[in-house]
Amino acid sequence: MDKFTTLTGIAAPLPLANVDTDKIIPARFLKTIKRSGLGVHLFDTLRFDAEGRERPEFVLNQEPYRKAEILIAHENFGCGSSREHAPWALLDFGIRCVIAPDFADIFNNNCYKNGILPVRLPRAVCDQLMEDARLGGNARVTVDLARQVVVRPNGEEIGFEIDAFRKHSLLNGLDDIGQTLQHAPQIDGYEARQRQEKSWMPAIAVV
Amino acid sequence: MEKAQPRTLFDKVWDAHVVERLPDGTCVLYIDRHLVHEVTSPQAFEGLRMAGRRVRRPDATIAVADHNIATSDRRAGIKEEDSRIQVETLERNVAEFGVPYFPVLDPRQGIVHIIGPEQGISLPGFTIVCGDSHTSTHGALGALAFGIGTSEVEHVLATQTLLQRPAKNLLARVEGALPPGCTAKDIVLAIIAEIGTAGGTGYVIEYAGSTIRALDMAGRMTVCNMSIEAGARAGMIAPDATTFDYVRGKPFAPKGEALERAIEYWSTLPSDPGAQYDRVVEIDATRLVPMVTWGTSPEAGLPITGVVPDPAGEPDEAKRVQLARMLDYMGLTAGQKLTDLAVDVVFIGSCTNGRIEDIRAAADIARGRHVAPGVRALVVPGSGIVKQQAEAEGLDRVLIEAGFEWREAGCSMCLGMNPDKLTPGQRCASTSNRNFEGRQGPRGRTHLLSPAMAAAAAVTGHLADVRTLV
Numbered sequence: 001m002d003k004f005t006t007l008t009g010i011a012a013p014l015p016l017a018n019v020d021t022d023k024i025i026p027a028r029f030l031k032t033i034k035r036s037g038l039g040v041h042l043f044d045t046l047r048f049d050a051e052g053r054e055r056p057e058f059v060l061n062q063e064p065y066r067k068a069e070i071l072i073a074h075e076n077f078g079c080g081s082s083r084e085h086a087p088w089a090l091l092d093f094g095i096r097c098v099i100a101p102d103f104a105d106i107f108n109n110n111c112y113k114n115g116i117l118p119v120r121l122p123r124a125v126c127d128q129l130m131e132d133a134r135l136g137g138n139a140r141v142t143v144d145l146a147r148q149v150v151v152r153p154n155g156e157e158i159g160f161e162i163d164a165f166r167k168h169s170l171l172n173g174l175d176d177i178g179q180t181l182q183h184a185p186q187i188d189g190y191e192a193r194q195r196q197e198k199s200w201m202p203a204i205a206v207v
Numbered sequence: 208m209e210k211a212q213p214r215t216l217f218d219k220v221w222d223a224h225v226v227e228r229l230p231d232g233t234c235v236l237y238i239d240r241h242l243v244h245e246v247t248s249p250q251a252f253e254g255l256r257m258a259g260r261r262v263r264r265p266d267a268t269i270a271v272a273d274h275n276i277a278t279s280d281r282r283a284g285i286k287e288e289d290s291r292i293q294v295e296t297l298e299r300n301v302a303e304f305g306v307p308y309f310p311v312l313d314p315r316q317g318i319v320h321i322i323g324p325e326q327g328i329s330l331p332g333f334t335i336v337c338g339d340s341h342t343s344t345h346g347a348l349g350a351l352a353f354g355i356g357t358s359e360v361e362h363v364l365a366t367q368t369l370l371q372r373p374a375k376n377l378l379a380r381v382e383g384a385l386p387p388g389c390t391a392k393d394i395v396l397a398i399i400a401e402i403g404t405a406g407g408t409g410y411v412i413e414y415a416g417s418t419i420r421a422l423d424m425a426g427r428m429t430v431c432n433m434s435i436e437a438g439a440r441a442g443m444i445a446p447d448a449t450t451f452d453y454v455r456g457k458p459f460a461p462k463g464e465a466l467e468r469a470i471e472y473w474s475t476l477p478s479d480p481g482a483q484y485d486r487v488v489e490i491d492a493t494r495l496v497p498m499v500t501w502g503t504s505p506e507a508g509l510p511i512t513g514v515v516p517d518p519a520g521e522p523d524e525a526k527r528v529q530l531a532r533m534l535d536y537m538g539l540t541a542g543q544k545l546t547d548l549a550v551d552v553v554f555i556g557s558c559t560n561g562r563i564e565d566i567r568a569a570a571d572i573a574r575g576r577h578v579a580p581g582v583r584a585l586v587v588p589g590s591g592i593v594k595q596q597a598e599a600e601g602l603d604r605v606l607i608e609a610g611f612e613w614r615e616a617g618c619s620m621c622l623g624m625n626p627d628k629l630t631p632g633q634r635c636a637s638t639s640n641r642n643f644e645g646r647q648g649p650r651g652r653t654h655l656l657s658p659a660m661a662a663a664a665a666v667t668g669h670l671a672d673v674r675t676l677v
Contacts, residue, residue, distance in 0.1 A: 015525065016529070017525065017526075017529060018404055018405070018504055018529075020504075020641075020643045022622075022641070022643040022644065022645060022646050023643065023644060023645075026645050026649070027622045027623060027624050027646070028623065028624065028649075030246050030247075030274075030624065031246075031275065031287075031289035031290055031292075031293055031624065032249075032289070032293075033249035033250065033253070033292060033293060033296050034249075034250065035250050035357075045644060045645050045649065045650075050631065050649070050650070074525065075405060076404060076405035076408070076438065079404055079405065079438065080340065080435075080641060080643060081339070081340045081354075081641075082247065082338055082339055082340040082342075082354035082355060082356055083246075083247065083356070084247065084250075084338075084356035084357040084358060087356075102405065102408060104405070104408060104438060105408060105409065105438070105440045106340055106353075106354055106355065106356060106435075106440060109355075109356060109359065110356035110357075110358065110359075113356060113358035113359070114358070163231055163232075163233065163372070164230075164231040165229060165231045165233045165370070176358070176362055176370055177258070177260075177361065177362050177365050177366060179370075180235060180362065180365075180366045180368055180370060181365070181366060183226065183227050183235050183368075184366075186226050186227045186235065187226055187235070187237070187366065187367065187368060190226045190237050191237075191367075194237070198469075198472070199465070199468075200461045200465035200466065200468045200469040200472075201239070201330075201461070201469075202327075202459055202460070202461055202465075203266035203267075204240075204265075204266050204267060204268065204269050204307050204328060204459060205266065205307055206269070206307040206308060206309060
């Protein structure tokens with residue numbers, strides 16, 4: 001996983017609530033055994049018409065937002081399925097940060113596993129940032145994870161909250177599995193206790 | 208000695224699985240059962256391979272292919288190349304890593320959330336995960352069951368744990384006798400319409416009250432299944448005699464004296480009197496009317512007696528724009544009666560409503576009637592075992608004679624990853640769980656409802672109030 005420290009880039013406004021994972025990437029594009037290459041299908045039905053032509057009115061089909069690295073949206077972003085293909089598609093397109101009033105739980109978790117920072121800010125602040133984003137290429141937004149601030153193009157700083165563990169992992173690009181395996185003796189101990197206390201628990205073996 | 212704080216069902220299952228609590232409150236949580244399918248696992252196994260890791264607990268893991276596979280005759284294999292590669296990749300991975308697997312032609316194959324409970328793999332008090340958001344289904348047994356992404360699938364395969372923070376507790380108390388024509392599906396659609404599609408975000412929902420207690424396990428699974436449509440990762444129902452009777456005799460459940468010891472433990476799990484919830488929602492079941500969704504979010508549900516809402520009545524501009532967009536996508540006009548909406552396709556199946564009880568409910572409406580002209584109606588059992596049972600009861604004959612298609616088990620038209628999908632503009636009455644834009648096929652239009660209501664739509668050719676048919 002790539003580190004996330006400070007990101008300064010173009011922010012794309014997507015003033016929609018309840019952007020579901022089928023909208024981020026429809027199920028028909030999940031038939032892959034790889035993580036990469038999904039960016040071309042990001043927001044497929046919003047981005048392309050039935051004949052596969054770009055819809056010019058969609059923000060990511062416009063300059064400078066084709067190079068957006070930050071997305072600003074409304075409530076409940078990423079609701080629906082657990083598909084990690086949604087953050088994979090965002091990442092493959094080049095988006096490293098999504099700012100919204102709130103996020104669906106599974107999508108939120110999936111972002112952190114892929115070096116994408118979901119930033120929760122109140123609706124009014126998101127609307128303000130959305131106005132900044134509409135200024136286009138001259139209006140870059142900065143997200144500074146170490147200091148936990150979003151910096152508006154006018155220099156105003158807006159603080160945000162993040163769990164200490166997740167912040168540490170993102171700043172250092174740490175793999176969760178590696179960190180968890182440092183607790184292997186405790187996991188061994190838990191399993192030993194479970195075998196004793198829940199000896200009724202069957203094992204799965206298919207014959 | 209100070210009396211222990213009263214705890215909820217969720218608190219108890221959570222506490223029993225904490226391996227370690229890290230300084231910021233994140234917990235290393237032990238996972239008892241891991242269900243694996245072909246769509247969200249290939250990259251996880253690839254990750255293990257690259258890191259030289261093994262599957263820590265194959266004996267706590269079960270794999271099955273369900274999302275991609277055709278529901279027509281499968282003996283000839285899978286025609287679509289990308290789907291075939293995913294299923295073949297799963298088969299290679301389970302062989303290489305020693306993971307138990309139900310092959311496609313095994314009668315135990317089926318939708319992962321149907322077969323877990325059906326086989327006794329999912330049990331009360333367990334932590335259960337799967338790379339699929341409808342894992343919440345298994346909470347009906349009194350388990351803590353939730354969907355995870357592929358990185359977390361890899362994490363569980365490698366460590367049998369997850370890094371998690373505890374959720375908040377939401378109590379949904381449903382009281383009173385269900386009126387005729389109303390089912391578990393109507394309860395959960397009403398709850399989602401009440402609290403909204405993000406109303407449960409950050410919570411685990413415990414469903415309780417006399418209505419829930421009176422539901423059979425199939426109904427309880429339908430309710431818990433759709434917790435995620437309210438934003439909650441998990442839904443739970445306290446285990447009771449209904450639960451224990453269900454578990455008894457299931458192939459992978461404990462037997463004999465071991466089962467009695469398990470039941471003794473499971474009986475300690477229901478929430479303590481006085482347990483605190485962060486939020487409580489009350490539903491009066493006696494006032495329910497069969498529900499149907501009209502929009503492209505599961506919260507856009509109404510009683511079948513209602514009319515399509517008018518966006519002009521919405522004061523918030525952003526919401527008004529979204530309502531108008533929903534009506535446009537769904538091809539609806541404000542004020543239209545829901546029962547006037549003609550359907551092209553009816554889909555009965557999915558992890559929400561693909562159990563034997565659901566097929567019986569559909570067959571009860573279909574018996575002696577016929578699918579309306581121009582309507583295509585599919586019945587897709589949730590598992591090979593459900594299919595066998597339905598055939599033993601003659602339900603397949605009832606449905607086929609009434610003009611329904613009787614198909615093989617799988618996820619099918621719930622998400623259109625296999626050949627069962629809507630064509631653009633088609634309107635579908637569906638017993639599945641999501642009505643998002645394009646969910647059942649590009650530009651398809653989905654109305655969510657119960658199996659009996661779906662069968663009623665099939666035989667009348669339009670959304671219909673099932674109460675007029677019984």
